[in-house]
Amino acid sequence: MSLIKINSADNVAVAISPVEAGRELVVGDSRITSISNIEFGHKIALTDIKAGEAVIKYGYPIGYTTANIKVGEHVHTHNLKTGLSEQLTYNYEPKLKQVENDVSGSFMGFKRQNGKVGVRNEIWIVPTVGCVNPICETVAKKAQDMLKGSVQGVYSFPHPYGCSQLGDDHENTKKALCGLIKHPNAGGVLVMGLGCENNDIEDLREMLNLSDETRVKFMVCQDVEDETSTALEFVNELIETAKDDIRENIPTSELIVGLKCGGSDGLSGITANPLVGLFADKLVAEGGSVILTEVPEMFGAETILMDRCINEEVFQKTVSLINDFKSYFASCGQPVYENPSPGNKDGGITTLEEKSLGCTQKCGSVAVVDVISYGEVLQTKGLNLLQSPGNDLVATSALAVSGAHVVLFTTGRGTPFGSPVPTVKISSNSVLAKKKSNWIDFDAGELVGGACADELAEHLYDYIVKLASGEISTKTEINEIKDFTIFKNGVTL
Secondary structure, eight states: OOEEOOSTTOSEEEESSOBOTTOEEEETTEEEEOSSOBOTTOEEESSOBOTTOEEEETTEEEEEESSOBOTTOEESTTTEEOOOOSOOOOOOOOOOOOOOOOOOOEEEEEEOTTSOEESOOEEEEEESSGGGHHHHHHHHHHHGGGOOTTOOOEEEOOOSOSSSBOHHHHHHHHHHHHHHHTOTTEEEEEEEEOSSSSSOHHHHHHHHTOSOOSSEEEEEGGGSSOHHHHHHHHHHHHHHHHTTOOOEEEEGGGOEEEEEEOSOOTTTTTTHHHHHHHHHHHHHHTTOEEEEOOGGGGTTTHHHHHTTBSSHHHHHHHHHHHHHHHHHHHHTTOOTTOOSOHHHHHTTOOSHHHHHHHHGGGGTTOOEEEEEOTTOOOOSSSEEEEOOOSOHHHHHHHHHHTTOSEEEEEESSOOOOOOSSOEEEEESSHHHHHHTTTTOSEEGGGGTTTOOHHHHHHHHHHHHHHHHTTSSOOHHHHTTOOOOOOOOOSOBO
């Protein structure tokens, strides 16, 4: 099999192996002859398509042709353009799938005093301002020799912000840092400030509203003589407090998993994303939660999500989520469709609609129960949509800030980055999984080789349970990669 037709309504198919011009191909009950060379992951026309007509993939339009296309011809950027436009008016037309609740499984996690649950027991060093980044990183490195008991590591999260910011940027920085500081994957946190930044450490402390500060320490570098030795003393105190924390049996209904994709290819919407969608459906059926973000990569598929909103209020929140992000693009003088990336296009994705229809499959088929603003923490169990851009580092950091214990990151191109929480790289194709085995944790490309989707989804579920229980580590954890990036869209003084 060289081609996959995803939906019966589609007028294109996807090449799952390179196709040379002049080759006769079988697609379902039809036979076509390729008149172009078609690269892996790229599209081939199954019928003649006139100029200006819709190209259909996943059962939905992914754009409109700019020239007549013959059956067997390559369909891509040279003859297909986006159909996206600016803000739209939407109607609530719910199409909710009835989901049968499943018996919750369990994992071994750390139950915190505030009732939250963590899947790791780490010490985090969080700078209030970029000026103290080098000190935080130095302290984290020196503290690795101080580990005791169940404490798994000491990590710093440098960022360039916390000063010279105004308005929403300043508030977003504070909210993001608060979410990180209160994350249950940290058994203890040292908050380190400089002393003259506008992200004042006392204001941040008040915003955190901690009932117990035995797990969070605060330090102002300008107030101490030797900031490194003082910080190490604080870290040692945190390690002593957290070292006796033990894992206990926790229902999977407490698990929160973030969903993100990046460096997609033509198979991402056929293998990796639908596989994660099956996992999402199972976790939500057990009472757990998933968070879908990267709002620009909902453009073109937003009505599918809107029709799954649990009520009118959530629908209106979703409409605002989409239109506000389009307004953000417009306010910067940028078109809403300036995506996919060059790597996406090389992999066979032509338009943002096509990318979005593949991307949104990560959240399965369950109802949308809430929309979370950037920097806010998940409140309602189930599928949540999160306000964040598509940038990999910004979006995965936002997922962690909103409470995700683990991030599932699907990719067809590969990337080494990590987030503050365990980040599972799921490849859309087996070639990538083999070539970059030091990056990839799970191979969804097996689906093209004939693997059963339900069985592979069960394997993924079992993998996540073991990961959450600390039985295994992601490649980013093994490589000690933990990135943290804050969303910025305003003025720097």
